[in-house]
Amino acid sequence: MNLDKWLVEFKETADRTLLRGMDDTTGLEERIRMNIEKKGKKRFRFIYPVSAALVAVALVIGFTPYLLQKESTTSIHSPNGTSAEPGTNQKPDPKAHSASDDQVIMETVDEIVGALRVGLTQEQIKEKISVPYTVVEDYGGSGDDGTEEYWGFSIFAKEGYQRKDWTMIETEALLKRDVGLEMLVGWKDKKLHWYTISYVQGKEVYLFKLNSNGTVNEDVIDVPKDGIQTPPAPSIFDLKPEEEDRFYNYMYEKKDDLLRGLSPIDVWKLYVKAQQEGQLEMQYALHIEDDGFEKPTPEQYLEDRKKDPIGARNSWKQLKKMRELASDITLEQTSDKEAVVWVTFKDNRDKVAYKMLKNKQGFWKLSWMARQ
Known part of the structure; x- marks a missing residue:
């Protein structure tokens, strides 16, 4: 029996068919070689006349647990504890x-x-x-x-x-x-x-x-040390007590009269707080709704958010990074009805701009697609 020749034929056939999804069949080939040598020539005589393709089927079925294990090591469908059982003289690797x-x-x-x-x-x-x-x-x-x-x-x-x-x-x-x-x-x-x-x-x-x-x-998660939790780091986005009151009043009532006398930065900070609290209805209300501006309906706005968890996660990470690294907030008044809120960062990354518009009632609101 020419074992090496047979294995070459098996590998070529299997690579074209059953194992085309595996990047490397070398390990599998070695395991097959060892199994065949253990079985002995006499027993193999009854198998050898079968075509290499059919033998490949039989051998791959026999190695199915190995294949499934290799393919599912990072799958959420069948997470395995270890990739292989340690040998008798082998210490288990915690990694x-x-x-x-x-x-x-x-x-x-x-x-x-x-x-x-x-x-x-x-x-x-x-x-x-x-x-x-x-x-x-x-x-x-x-x-x-x-x-x-x-x-x-x-x-x-x-x-x-x-x-x-x-x-x-x-x-x-x-x-x-x-x-x-x-x-x-x-x-x-x-x-x-x-x-x-x-x-x-x-x-x-x-x-x-x-x-x-x-x-x-x-x-x-803040794990308390000696029963004491670490207080959150102060941020330039933190609201004063009277601003907190205005935030919650607007969140529940959505009345623009509560925005009377507020600057573009004041309104924008309410919007950032609404993002932090996950208040979508308030975020929508703080955008301009005058005629002539392309905007989604409230129903579309809310439904679209449910369809994009990855986008929502990226927005959260972006907000978190901005709160951690922002060093200054400045206002550029471009006209009586338009302004830009600029955010500067501690690590000298590019500044971020938010476009603000004054509506017909004289209240500052965010432009749709406000982040520039």
Whole structure:
């Protein structure tokens, strides 16, 4: 038997058919060679007359677990704990578990964010994330926001891991790498209403939330030290107490009279706060609505936000970076009815401009597509 010749023929046939999706079949070829040599020549005589293509089918079926394992190492459908079992004299490598791999965790978070959106059915979620889930009963079956049911997912969890309490973020388990991601989904009318992902990167735990209106929040979880939480860093976007009162009054009433006497910067800071709070209706109301300006309807504006979770996440990151790095806010008055708000940054990156317009009633509003 010319084993090398047979393997060449097998490899050429398999590369054209069954294994065309694999980047490298060298490892598989070596495993086949070892298996054949162990079986011995006498047993192989009954197999050899079969064509190489059919033998390839039989051998690939025999190696299916290996192929599936290789293809699913970063999939949210079947996250594996380790890529291979350690040998008898081999010490287990803690880095082999996906919960220890920041890149795999982050790629999985990105994949989930790109795949899920408000309004998906439970069956659609099961197709996208086939990790076992827990129906969470601790919430009493109904939430203040209309949520009727809760599902919990533990992704990249080590064997034996069980979440203690779905009402709290498992920061300790995440930091110990007992689990890579924790996900909680809220359902309304059997459709996705909102979800959260808590995940670990380095020595920090993050919380991502897709809200029911399509907006997102994502930030580091402040783990209290000695029972004391770190106060948020001051920002030039922070509102004074009277500005806070005006913000909440406008958020609930949407009456432009509350904007009387405000400068373009004052109105723009209310808009930034509305972005931070995920208040889409208020953001819409702070845009100019005069005739002659192309604008979406309120319904279109709200519905479009639900369809673009990646865009919502990018907007949140952009806002967060601006709040952290902005050093100054200045106004350029280009005419009686037009102005530009400029934001300057500490790291000398390019300034950002927002176009402001005065409406027919004399109130400053944001232009549609205000960011220049």
